[in-house]
Amino acid sequence: MAEEARRRASSPYRAPDHALVAAAADLDYAAYRDIRFRDERAIWHGAAPFEVQLFHPGGGSDVPVRIHLVEDGASRPLDFDGSLFDYGELAQGALETSPSGPPPEVGYAGFRVLATMNEPTKMDEVAAFLGASYFRLVGPSHVYGLSSRGLAVDIAESGGEEFPDFVGFWLVRPEADADALTFYGLLDSPSVAGAYRFDLRPGTSLDVSARLFFREDVAKVGIAPLTSMYLHSPTIPGGHDDFRPRVHDSEGLAMLTSKGEWVWRPLTNGRGVRVTSLRDVDPAGFGLVQRTRDFDEYLDLEARYHRRPSVWVDIDESWGGGGVELLEIPTTSEFNDNVVAYWVPDGDPVAGDTLSVRYRLVTFDSALGSTDGLPVRRVAAVARTSIGWDALPGEAEPPPRSRRRVVVDFEGGGLPSLSPSETVTASLSVSSGTTTDVRVEVLPNGGRRATFSLEPDGERGADMRLFLVHTDTVVSETWSYLWDPSLVR
DSSP states (O other), X not given: OHHHHHHHHTSOOOOOOGGGGHHHHTOOHHHHHTEEEOGGGSBTTTTSSEEEEEEOSBTTBOSOBEEEEEETTEEEEEOOOGGGEEEOHHHHHHHTSOTTOSOGGGOBSEEEEEEESSSTTOEEEEEEEESTTEEEEOOTTOOOOOEEESOEESTTOTTOOBOOEEEEEEEEOOOTTOSOEEEEEEEEOSSEEEEEEEEEETTTEEEEEEEEEESSOOSOEEEEEEEEOEEEOTTSOSSOOOSOSOEESOOEEEEEOTXXXXXXXXXXXXXXXXXXXXXXXXXXXXEEEOOOOOGGGTOOTTTOGGGOOXXXXXXXXXXXXXXXXXXXXXXXXXXXXXXXXXXXXXXOOOTTOEEEEEEEEEXXXXXXXXXXXXXXXXXXXXXXXXXXXXXXXXXXXXXXXXXXXXXXXXXXXXXXXXOTTSOOEEEEEESSSEEEEEEEEEOTTSOEXXXXXXEOOTTOOEEEEEEEEETTEEOBOEEEEEEOGGGOO
């Protein structure tokens, strides 16, 4: 696989034959959903601990993806076979052809993996690879939410982003007692080709190993990208005419630095595109997290945001210097993914460079567990962030509306074991503006509330960091937030 990627990178880029799936790519959303894979035709159906179902060409993807099976040491491609699908009336009318209409060499749009996860006798969908280099994972009791990607190229750059495609997959037949499914992917784009190995353990993790070969210079490469959606939450009150208090697939970026510092950066939906970076050398991991899991915080029976997975990028090798970059794009719709987090290594790759990376993607709820050697946060966590006008009700001469009252509530860790009389202080730093009235108060559940007043410096953003200290010991993760004064008009 690596040799094939190297060979491709040494030759001029050849774009996929979009004409192969032209008819299927014109299917609208309703017509595409009217095509259903026949469950009984799944690959290895009833004969292995994993099953694979294929996605019909189209549905917004016009790149042919060749799926191969590797069995008994031999590989064979799977040509398109319309008999694997049930075509409803909408689909038949849109295609204006028989189910065997698309040519065999069109391949498929991608695939989904099923395995036992929630119930011992029921096969659940645990992963799906569909579109460009996108894929999704779910854990026990989760519903699909944020996406992962194989690679990000020139993301958040003025020249525009390049989206590599997985153009082929090789699925290795698992043994009867296998607890993991191994498969390989071939990635290609105008600037880079890559060989990937995936080891999927349902309900827990996906191990990713990649070798990248650059055929062109790139301005930026994003490793282990996570793509999500954040519309609104109670962090900044008002502005959304919505009965739901929260609408988001993820609510914060978490990071564990090489020095053991846990960092939490709440997501925002601001007025302009924003790119920030958390710098480090050899980070231990990062992830996009849906920390709030209570239905009452969302009130959405259809989207079930309280069941969206969190995903952690666990790094088990030296990645050197760089930064976890966070891209946040304004949106007015929950159907737009507007958040991306990824690692940007120092040094921009040039033509002829190679890069090897290895990491593990782990699905979880609000916090990582202690299984499989994963890091466990033992300090207090940020439970909520609230920002509003720093004025008192009925105040005769209130402060300017630019002045903000920032409230950060911490819970868990060792805080509940402290008596209310024990002193906990807040260590606060800001990049610009003035802070006053910094104090820490006791919450009813034994947690602590850190609060302060912020007067921004005109329209300059204020990058803030805050953590709690007890007897010269850090007892919380670091709250990190960039306040945009333009949000107040």
